[in-house]
Amino acid sequence: MSEFRPEISHYTYRVTWSADDQEFVATCAEFPSLSWLATSQIEALQGLQEMLREVIADMAEQELAIHAAEEGMSLNQYVLRKLSAA
Template structure:
């Protein structure tokens, strides 16, 4: 990402969940897995994390560091390579053939079911 381009913080991938250990809500951001924010309400947790992200991104720009692009703004080809051992490859190929499917179709079905 170009140093002058700052991503819109609302485009990042957020999750706010209850933390039983902390007895508060915790907000996290998938693009910045090391950051989180605790607060008594879901909204406060999200707003706190967004403020922290603004500061973090500003610091990253000042240091010349690359800022993660939001997942929502990334391009995906629909392809990825996965290496498995020979025995698992054989097992999957046999199961796919027994189900009358290509290996690709079979693995895609398995991924969707997971």
């Protein structure tokens, strides 16, 4: 199975200066519990976007695992069945 690369450009980002941390902090409106600190605005945004890719991919994997378990199948069996139905 190929690596899942979620589309992260459709989210709402904000990069601000944190006086407390003395770094820029990037946040995402759709995932308010996530943030990334860095010394530059670009590094803060890029760090958050990479973390968001990982979080979304993990969420998708967990969702597939739940569906597989509900149907009494291994994750591999479930994915193969879904791919062959497509």
